[in-house]
Amino acid sequence: MSIIFFLLINIRVSKEHREQSQKDLNELKIAVAKELQTSRNLHTQFVQDIKDKCKAMAAGNGPSTGQKYKIKFLEAHLESTKKRSNELAVENAKLRRELSAKSARLNALEATLKGAKGCATPDQTRLEFNTLVKRLAKKTFSQR
Structure with a gap:
């Protein structure tokens, strides 16, 4: 059961x-x-x-009128951006050339200064160094 x-x-x-x-x-x-x-x-x-x-x-x-306006606006800014980008690339290349030229000039001046230090007295060296720095500063500011 x-x-x-x-x-x-x-x-x-x-x-x-x-x-x-x-x-x-x-x-x-x-x-x-x-x-x-x-x-x-x-x-x-x-x-x-x-x-x-x-x-x-x-x-x-x-496209709607608003969309057409936006498209024209963006196209115009694209063109101006491309133009400015090219200008900046040219300016950058120019500045790089100037920098390398100034770097070479600076190296030559440093070499001249080292040679002059060995020959000159300390007061005369300081005077020549200050004069050289002033001339270099004037040239740098006048080129800009």
Whole structure:
């Protein structure tokens, strides 16, 4: 008798599990159906929007006036930016050449100064150095 009772309880529990699973499955089916319908609606709307945009472009309705203004504005600034970039590149090359020339001149002056230091007295060297620095400063400022 206890075996039969145990089997009846197992059958009842299995039936309850099956009913709960069936209920969960039905809820899941409903949720999937809703999501599928939403997806279909979005797809339909997307396709309609694409068709409308294609028709508008085919009819010659291009960018709006505001968009045309923005495009012209950006094109104008692109041209001026390109022009200024080229000017800066030329100026940069010129400054690099000047820098290398001044660097060579400075090296020559330093070599001359070192040679003069060995021959001159300290006061005379200081005077010559100050005079040389003043002349170099005048040349540098006059070239600019």
